[in-house]
Amino acid sequence: MRQVSETPPAIATLALSKDYGAHRGIFDLDLDIRQGEVFGFLGPNGAGKTTTIKLLMGMIHPTRGTATIFGLDCEREAVAVKRRVGYVPGETANFGGWRGSEIVAYVAGLRGNVSDAVISSLAKRLDLDLGRRYREYSHGNKQKLLLVLAFMHRPPLLILDEPTGGLDPLHQQVFYELVREARNEGTTVFLSSHVLSEVEHVCDRVGIVREGGLVIVGTLAELIGVRVRRIEIVFAGEPPLARLGSVPGLEKLDVSDHRVTGILRGEVEPLLEAITGQHVVDLHSREPSLEEIFLSYYSGSAPTG
Amino acid sequence: MTLFRLALRLGRVGAIAAGLIGVAAALAQPLAFAQLAGGTAAEREVFAQQMEILARQLTYLLPLPHGLGTMAGWIEWRAIGALEVIFAFWAVMAGSGAGRGDEEQGLVEHWLAQGVSRGRYIASRIAAFALITTIVVTLTLAAARVGSALGKEPVPASALALQGIALLGLVLCCYAIALFAAQLVTTRRSAVALGGGALLVLYLVDVVARTDGAESIRWISPFWLYDQNHPLTNGGTVDVLKTVALYVTAATFAAAASAAFVRRDLGAPLLRRPPLDSEPTTLPASDPFLRLPVLAILDQQRTSILVWAVALAALGVFFLSFTRTLVDAMLATPSFRVYMERAGLGTYTSFIGLVWFSSLVLLLSIYAIVQTNGWAADDQEGRLEVVAAQPVSRMRIVVERLAALLAGAALIVTAAGAALAIGASAADVAIDNGHLALGSVLSLGVVFAFGGLGAAGVGWRPRATVIALGAVAIASYFLQEFTPLFGWPTPLADLSIYALYGNPVSGTVDWARSTALFGIGLIGTLIALVAVGRRDIGR
Numbered sequence: 001m002r003q004v005s006e007t008p009p010a011i012a013t014l015a016l017s018k019d020y021g022a023h024r025g026i027f028d029l030d031l032d033i034r035q036g037e038v039f040g041f042l043g044p045n046g047a048g049k050t051t052t053i054k055l056l057m058g059m060i061h062p063t064r065g066t067a068t069i070f071g072l073d074c075e076r077e078a079v080a081v082k083r084r085v086g087y088v089p090g091e092t093a094n095f096g097g098w099r100g101s102e103i104v105a106y107v108a109g110l111r112g113n114v115s116d117a118v119i120s121s122l123a124k125r126l127d128l129d130l131g132r133r134y135r136e137y138s139h140g141n142k143q144k145l146l147l148v149l150a151f152m153h154r155p156p157l158l159i160l161d162e163p164t165g166g167l168d169p170l171h172q173q174v175f176y177e178l179v180r181e182a183r184n185e186g187t188t189v190f191l192s193s194h195v196l197s198e199v200e201h202v203c204d205r206v207g208i209v210r211e212g213g214l215v216i217v218g219t220l221a222e223l224i225g226v227r228v229r230r231i232e233i234v235f236a237g238e239p240p241l242a243r244l245g246s247v248p249g250l251e252k253l254d255v256s257d258h259r260v261t262g263i264l265r266g267e268v269e270p271l272l273e274a275i276t277g278q279h280v281v282d283l284h285s286r287e288p289s290l291e292e293i294f295l296s297y298y299s300g301s302a303p304t305g
Numbered sequence: 306m307t308l309f310r311l312a313l314r315l316g317r318v319g320a321i322a323a324g325l326i327g328v329a330a331a332l333a334q335p336l337a338f339a340q341l342a343g344g345t346a347a348e349r350e351v352f353a354q355q356m357e358i359l360a361r362q363l364t365y366l367l368p369l370p371h372g373l374g375t376m377a378g379w380i381e382w383r384a385i386g387a388l389e390v391i392f393a394f395w396a397v398m399a400g401s402g403a404g405r406g407d408e409e410q411g412l413v414e415h416w417l418a419q420g421v422s423r424g425r426y427i428a429s430r431i432a433a434f435a436l437i438t439t440i441v442v443t444l445t446l447a448a449a450r451v452g453s454a455l456g457k458e459p460v461p462a463s464a465l466a467l468q469g470i471a472l473l474g475l476v477l478c479c480y481a482i483a484l485f486a487a488q489l490v491t492t493r494r495s496a497v498a499l500g501g502g503a504l505l506v507l508y509l510v511d512v513v514a515r516t517d518g519a520e521s522i523r524w525i526s527p528f529w530l531y532d533q534n535h536p537l538t539n540g541g542t543v544d545v546l547k548t549v550a551l552y553v554t555a556a557t558f559a560a561a562a563s564a565a566f567v568r569r570d571l572g573a574p575l576l577r578r579p580p581l582d583s584e585p586t587t588l589p590a591s592d593p594f595l596r597l598p599v600l601a602i603l604d605q606q607r608t609s610i611l612v613w614a615v616a617l618a619a620l621g622v623f624f625l626s627f628t629r630t631l632v633d634a635m636l637a638t639p640s641f642r643v644y645m646e647r648a649g650l651g652t653y654t655s656f657i658g659l660v661w662f663s664s665l666v667l668l669l670s671i672y673a674i675v676q677t678n679g680w681a682a683d684d685q686e687g688r689l690e691v692v693a694a695q696p697v698s699r700m701r702i703v704v705e706r707l708a709a710l711l712a713g714a715a716l717i718v719t720a721a722g723a724a725l726a727i728g729a730s731a732a733d734v735a736i737d738n739g740h741l742a743l744g745s746v747l748s749l750g751v752v753f754a755f756g757g758l759g760a761a762g763v764g765w766r767p768r769a770t771v772i773a774l775g776a777v778a779i780a781s782y783f784l785q786e787f788t789p790l791f792g793w794p795t796p797l798a799d800l801s802i803y804a805l806y807g808n809p810v811s812g813t814v815d816w817a818r819s820t821a822l823f824g825i826g827l828i829g830t831l832i833a834l835v836a837v838g839r840r841d842i843g844r
Contacts, residue, residue, distance in 0.1 A: 057694060060841035083696040089843075093687030097492070098605070105589040106605075109596025110695040116589055123587035131586040135409075135492070149691070 008071030010035045010157050010188035011056060016065035018051050026051045027212045028065070033190060033205075035070075035156075038183050040203030041192040042294060048212040049192040050090045053161045056190070057087055069157060083111075086150035090161035090192075092142040100130035100137070100145055107149050114153050122148045125174050139166035151178060158182060158189045164198055176201050196291045208297055215297055228293055229264045230286040231271065236279035243274040263292075308421055312433030315407065316399055318772075320437045323395040325779075327388055327445030333787065334384035335452030335460075338376055341641065349374040355638035359631065364515040365623070366390070372538040376458035380449050381537040385468060388445065389475065389528060393504055396438075396479035401496035403430040404487025404562065414571055423567045431484070431559050438476045442469045460537060467536035467543045474551030475531040479504055481558035482527075488565035488575045527551055598701075602709035613672060614717045617665065618724035624661045625728040632656050649808065653734045657725070658810030662744055663785060665721060666751045666806050669714055670778040673752045676710050677759030677774060681767030690843050699837040707756050707830060714752040718745045737812065744810035750822035751806055757829025764833070764840045777802060 011033035018025040026048035033039045043049045054060045056067055058078035067074040069081045095103050100123075108114035123130055126144040137145065143166045150158060158179075164172045179189055179202045193199055199206055200220065207217040216223070231250070233239070235258045244250060249265035258281070264271060268285065342352045353374035360370040360382065367386045372378030407413050416426060446465040453460040483500030490496050511528035513519040523529045530551050535541035565575045594604040603610065632653055635641040650656045683689040692702060722745040729736045755774055762770030781801035788798035798804055805822040807815050 054841075054843055059690060059693060059843050061839070079696050079698050082694060085694070087694040089687065089690050089694070091687055093691050095688060097494075099590065101586060101588060101590040102592070102595060102605075105592065105595040106601055107691065107695060108589055109601055110692065110697055112696075119589050120587040128587070129585040130588065131584070146691075 007035060008068070009033055010037075011039075011067070011069055011190060013052075013056075013067045014065055016052070016055060016067050017063045018055055018060060019063040020051075023212070025063070025212050026055070026209075029209075029214055031207065031214070031217075033188060035188050036183065036186050037204045038179060038189040038191065038202050040199035040206040041190065041209065042194065042196070042199060042206055043192075043209035044194055047209045049209060050161055051212075052209070053090070053159055053190075053192055056159060057082070057085070084156050086153065086155040086158045088143075088146045088150045088158075088160045088163045092139065092146060092166075095134035098134045100128065100132060100134060103134060103145065104130060104148060104152070108152065111153055118154065119148060119152050122151055122178075125178070126171055140168060140171065143167055144171065147175065147178070151182070154182075154185075154187075156187055158187060158191075160189065160191045162193055162195075163191065164193070164195060172198070196294055208294060210297055223293055229268070230261070230284075230292065231264045232259065232261045232282075232284040232286075233275065233280060234259050234282040235275075236281050240274065240278055244271075247271050247274045308416070308426060308429040309433055311416075312403075312429045313437065315402070316433055316437050319395055319399050319402075320441055322775075323392060324441045324444055326391055327441055328448040329783065330387060330391075331380070331384045331445045331449035332452040333783075335376060335380055335449060335456040335458075338379040338383075339456030339458070342374070342379070352638060353378075355634055355641070358634045363627070365512055368532045369515050371535050371541065375538070376453050376456060377460045377464065377537040377541075380453060380460060381468070381535065381541075384449055384452075385445075385472065385537075388472070389531065390508070392441075392472070392476045393479040393508070393528075394501075396434075396476050397483040397497060397501045397504060399434055400480045400483025401487050401493050401500055403427075403434065404484045404566070405490065405496040406493040408571060409493055417571070424563060427563045427566045431481075431563070434480055435477060438473055438480070442473050442476070445469075446472075464536045464541070468534065471531055471534040471536070471543060471548050471551070474548055474555065475527055477555040478527040478551050478558070481555045481562060482507075485558045485562040485565065488562055488569060491572065491574055524550075527554060530554075599705050599708045599712060602705060603712055606709070606713060610713045610716055613713075614720035617668060617717055617721040620668075621661060621665075621721050621725040622728040624664075625657070625725065625732050625734060628653055628657060628661075628734060629732060649811070652811075654736055654740075655808065655811040657729070657734070657736060658740075658744065658808045661725070662748065662806075662808065662810055663782070663803060665718075666748050666803055667778060667782045669718070669748055669752050670755050670774075670781075672714060672717065673710060673755035673759060674771060674774045674778065676706075676713075676756065677763055678771045680706060680759065680763045681771060684764075684767060684842065687843075693842050699842075700834050703760055703830070703833050703837050707753070707760060707833075710756045711749060711753060714749055718748055721745070736810070740810050740812050743814065744808075747806060747809050747814070747819050747822075750819055750826065751803065753826030754802060754805075754822050754829070755826075757826035757833065759829070760833035761829040761836060764836050 009032050011031055013029050013031040016029040016031075017027045019027070024046075029048075029052060041049055041052065051060070055062055056069065056074055058074045058081065061075065070084055072081045072084075074081055098106075104119055108119065122128075123144075126147060128141060128144040128148065130145075132141075134142070134145075143163070147163060150160065150163075164175055167175060176198075179191070182189060183202075189202070191199070191203065203220065205217065205219050206223060208215050237258070239255060239258060239260045241253075241255065241260075244253060244260060244262075247264075247270045249267075250271060251263045251265065253260060253262040264285075342349055353372075356373040356379075357370060360367065360373070367382060368389070370378060370382035370386075373382060413426070417423065446469045450460060450462055450465055482503060483496070486500035486503060487493075487496035490499055507526040508528050510519050510523055510526040511532060514523035514526065514529050515532070530544075530547040533544045533547045536543050569575045592604060594600040632645075632650070635645055636651070645651060650659055683692075689702070693699065722741055726736065726738055726741055755778070758777075759770060759774055762773065781803050784798055784801040785803050787793065788795070802822075802825075805818040805825075807813070807818055809819075
């Protein structure tokens with residue numbers, strides 16, 4: 001195993017691309033995930049989340065660019081990388097008539113050094129009966145089994161592709177607890193999702209991917225508190241639409257009588273200047289929810305921000 | 306109509322395979338008859354007598370013969386008679402697939418969710434299979450007609466049509482029984498076991514009835530009902546009542562299967578047993594083999610390996626049970642003696658070495674192809690992704706798969722070889738056990754060759770690889786069988802991959818060819834090792 005002198009990023013990609021043709025895939029992805037953070041990777045279906053994760057796991061080969069995990073090349077040092085990673089794939093596998101206990105024993109045998117006590121503890125917390133056959137499992141139970149396989153060796157990095165799919169709200173909470181506990185122990189978590197509340201629950205930083213490209217990365221605070229605001233202004237008279245239209249970053253203006261609503265990206269100062277001298281009856285500036293931020297990146301033209 | 310077309314599409318692979326086998330057999334057997342039976346009435350009479358003796362030994366596999374001195378009688382016994390079992394097997398696979406296989410994959414749920422009624426769905430599947438079977442049977446009998454014409458003794462098309470009506474009734478009956486059996490279980494594998502098991506019992510009833518036994522119950526067997534028809538032989542007729550009984554049975558089981566499908570829950574059997582009181586567990590399995598390389602794969606396949614081992618051992622013993630009589634009968638037939646000598650089958654040992662071991666390597670090839678199919682399914686069903694996410698190299702995955710394939714085949718071959726040695730001793734057929742062991746070990750070369758090629762191709766074109774390997778196995782087998790029969794040039798037989806195996810049991814081992822066989826496996830493995838590193842994994 002290669003000795004690393006400095007603390008490398010948990011995940012680093014440089015111009016990572018996988019081109020499936022017809023503008024499908026992921027393109028020039030630059031990521032830098034620090035050790036110990038929980039990173040949410042957001043995007044709708046087909047945006048390139050699973051492709052990125054499969055590239056990190058060495059399941060598919062990049063068209064160009066590189067990816068490293070803890071300084072190890074995901075292509076050339078795949079075995080060493082996987083020793084450090086717990087992985088939940090985006091789709092559940094089909095193990096047919098195997099019992100859950102047999103699947104866990106088999107995968108533990110491939111990995112080595114897995115404690116039966118940890119497996120048992122995880123299965124108990126997730127309320128998963130390992131004695132049943134895989135084909136008898138519900139979709140949620142299959143997902144729980146994948147979570148057991150990902151967490152059972154206490155890896156320093158968890159790569160989870162939509163990990164709560166099929167889980168009921170009760171066990172979603174158990175999953176969030178597991179993630180929080182892992183983070184407290186120093187584990188890095190890379191979590192892809194399109195469930196925004198889930199990302200808000202557990203993630204430190206968020207990356208939003210659109211049409212194969214990363215459009216924004218930041219902490220939740222950065223995304224919510226600084227860059228985008230929901231604005232609502234009620235004027236006593238006619239709204240100064242021409243001046244409002246020239247405010248940089250003010251988008252999605254909606255006028256109803258004397259009421260103007262919109263999304264403001266960037267600084268507030270130009271907006272205040274635009275309404276100076278107007279009789280403003282009411283003004284609301286609200287941090288948008290992550291959902292609103294997300295949707296703002298998926299409607300209309302690509303944002304610049 | 307869309308559903309019907311879909312059902313036709315789902316049945317195409319089995320239909321093509323059954324059609325190819327049917328056409329090949331129906332075309333080749335009349336040509337073989339023209340070569341073997343002789344031209345004069347006296348030669349025909351001798352041939353018929355000898356074949357009658359042979360046929361009495363083969364009632365396990367073929368119906369009782371009628372008029373073996375004629376082309377029509379030969380076609381009825383040797384060509385179409387042999388297809389009974391093959392088409393029944395096809396019907397079981399198709400019935401279990403329609404009744405349970407597509408449901409297991411979630412396809413039925415999807416179709417029903419589109420607003421298709423259950424009755425319409427099952428009716429479409431039955432109607433599609435009926436159409437496919439009609440086409441396959443028609444093509445098969447047309448091939449028999451062409452073959453008999455080429456053999457200068459054309460069989461009347463009307464008689465073939467009547468034979469076709471009876472054969473269609475039998476296949477539909479088997480399909481309906483398998484379809485009904487599929488309603489009683491939850492997996493396709495169980496459906497094959499139940500449906501196939503039921504039909505095997507019914508077939509054995511007919512086998513016993515062929516020697517005048519089982520008189521009181523023989524009517525329950527669709528195979529017996531079918532066997533009572535002899536439209537091809539001189540003065541032969543169709544037993545209308547029994548043929549109608551075949552269709553009525555088919556309709557009854559199809560209706561019962563349809564009613565069961567409409568009534569039961571999706572994914573559940575028609576009759577549910579009370580849930581077992583098993584203690585839930587959160588611990589991994591204690592089976593130590595599951596945690597060891599190669600042994601883990603063998604452990605997962607223990608049931609299928611056991612079934613293969615027992616089946617091949619039983620087949621070997623069964624083969625030995627009639628070897629002595631068969632060889633004696635064939636050597637006593639002048640025309641067959643020529644064939645036997647041409648094929649190097651003059652002694653019991655050489656006969657066993659060539660005939661049984663040529664069947665054994667074919668069956669072992671099928672074992673390797675089944676494993677290859679499993680590797681393809683591993684990728685398509687996400688299991689490979691789970692394994693590849695663990696700290697194991699892709700090369701290790703390939704090596705472990707091939708090692709498990711060879712180890713499993715070794716267990717099967719050992720069981721078959723041991724049974725053959727014991728059976729030979731009991732039947733007083735002298736076999737050199739050293740040669741037997743050598744032949745068994747070298748048969749692993751065939752497994753390695755197919756496994757290596759399968760491993761090389763499966764990452765590139767999974768489904769096509771499985772089909773291509775099956776085509777290679779069938780073509781190789783027929784090339785080997787037909788070349789001495791029809792006096793084809795020897796280089797043609799050498800195109801068969803089994804030619805590299807030869808006949809080591811007889812004591813003559815061509816080491817260059819055996820090495821080539823293992824070389825093919827090695828080259829396939831090397832290609833697979835390179836390819837697996839370059840390919841993408843996942844659905």
